[in-house]
Amino acid sequence: MQNSDEIWRLTEAKGPAFYALSDRIWAMPELNYQEHRSAAEHAAMLEREGFRVTQGVADLPTAVMGEAGEGGPVIAILGEYDALPGLSQEAGVATHKPIEPGGNGHGCGHNMLGSASLLAATAVKDYLAAHGLAGRIRYYGCPAEEGGSSKGFMVRAGLFDDVDVAICWHPAAFTGVNRPFSLACVEMEFTFHGRASHAAAAPHLGRSALDAVELMNIGVNYMREHMPSTARVHYALIDGGGIAPNVVQAKATVRHLIRAATLEEMWDLVGRVKKIAEGAALMTETRVEVRQLSGDANLIGNRPLEEALYRNLQRLGGPGFDEADRAFAREIQKTFSREDIIASYGRFGLVPKPDEALSEEIYPLDAGNDTSVGSTDVGTVSWVVPTVQCRVACYAVGTPGHSWQLVAQGQAPAAHKGIALAAKAMAGLAVEVIGDRALLSAAKQAFQAFRDEHPFNNPIGDVEPPLDMAAR
Incomplete structure (x- = not known):
């Protein structure tokens, strides 16, 4: 593994600014293709950190890209920042208490997702500069993951044509490499x-x-x-x-x-x-x-990248939650049914643990339940470039996705710990891919072997981006 301790120190050093970014995005929840303030916050952070920034890519007004470095492999780290309707909720309370009745809320944790991805990209940028290494790190600020398929439009626009590897993550109740299955x-x-x-x-x-x-x-x-x-x-x-x-x-x-x-x-x-x-x-x-x-498209796996990302997570260990984190998580869990908590374990192929409020475990590769999944536009990216995704524990075991309970935990210290772990894992993998030609070659060979047997047509076809879908 290439100098992982150093890249993790660089990630830690920049962490607080990106936890604050996550909290700001949480406080301005915007729906599909309406994420103007959130995109502007990400663009401003990219400019502050010295990235070359392009806004409005792929004819999507709220999409942004930032690139740093020269030559070498191109590593994409994917971020998101769209919210969901009807999930307005105060932070840090374990009762349903909307800030704005009927308002929006970050019920899928995308405030954390984009911030951790941008933190990882920033750490890799600093690492490449410190060592004078050839390689480019590229942050993709992707709007409208919740049904808007922005990554599919980015793929169609050719924005991944020169990318060697794409890396991403998602907030979850457990930590591990995402099973490569989606609908x-x-x-x-x-x-x-x-x-x-x-x-x-x-x-x-x-x-x-x-x-x-x-x-x-x-x-x-x-x-x-x-x-x-x-x-x-x-x-x-x-x-x-x-x-x-x-x-x-x-x-x-x-x-x-x-x-x-x-x-x-x-x-x-x-x-x-x-x-x-x-x-x-x-x-x-x-x-x-x-x-x-x-x-x-459905998500396509890449075994070499999955194994490398898993090694990073194993070395890092869990998020490091403390008793205050667990106490708040237990209060949140009181709003769940026993079935909610058992199902949460089942989705990751894990045995339920009595009285576990927050998980420190790194779940095994290939764990999970193929019948309990959703969809993601990361799937379309995975058909055109070797792609890997992890999940990182950021909230209480049993928390339903797209719920007020998830929104309530979105600014908690536990969420910041999850952001830190996700950013370290992604940054560690990125520098490993840049420094290890054998790993990059294996990832590309596995990708090409699949594509040789499976032709691909982007499912969005010639559809125009549905920029008005959240306004209906």
Whole structure:
């Protein structure tokens, strides 16, 4: 391992400024493609640290890149900073207490994610400069991971064409190398167009777009019995046609998120959902318009990088939580069910430990449950460049993703300890890849061996970035 102790010291030295960055991003939660203040904070930090900064990359106003170094391998470290709707919550309290009713919150920990990734990139920059080494470190500030697929648009724009290795992480309840499995997905809107009429005086003259939406959703629900067990379909009503029940709704929109284990399975499922929509339109004598918003590929692993990242985590050990951290975590755990906590262990293939509030364990390689996963646009990156991702404990065991409880823990000292560990692990791997040609070669060979057998088409196709998706 190449001078890991030194790169970890450099990471520690810069840590406090990036914990503060995470806290600032937590306090300004912004949704998909609306992360203007968050992106500006990341760009300002990049400029302060001496990176060459480019904003608005891939025609995404809230995407930012920073690069440092010259020549040598190009290492990408991926960051995110988008929040979620409806999860506003005060920090540091173990009761549901929104700051703004209905407001946004960092319920997936992306305030921590982007800050730790930028800290890792900064430490690598300093390490390369101190030793006069050839190599480039590149931070990618990626908006709209929550369904907006910004990394897919960055891939399509060629921003990863010269990258040798991509590294990333995600906040979690446990620490280890991410099992390389996620669901490919597409997010689509189905807008039905009908005919308005007086719902009492002339209902026979109307053709209800809302009826079409309801029939489509019923059809999708009946389809669930007849799709692969790992596939998932979820929906949200975007436009119900108005608030007047005495008007036959002339227009209504539903958004469906369609997921499957592979791109092939996903596109097959998309075709079936479209047929259901066409059937609903036929039954109601309406017309359906389909708009794809985004799409992510399934995650592809890279064993050499996974093993190297795991070695870094083993040497580092857990985050080093203290009794104050555990005391707050125990208060948070009181808001969970026993099933929440058991399921948290199960997702990582771990045996439940009674009375464990925060985990210091590094879980084994290949641990996890392939049937309990979501989707990520990191998957699309993994099809075009060797990619590895870890998870690092930042919050109480049992914390549900996308919850107020996660938001409540987002500024806690435990979160800062998780940021530090994640940044050290990523920075350690980055300098190892730059200094170890054998590791870089093995990673590229493993990647190419997979791609030789698996052609790739970016699932976003020619879709325009859905910059308005959070405003709907």
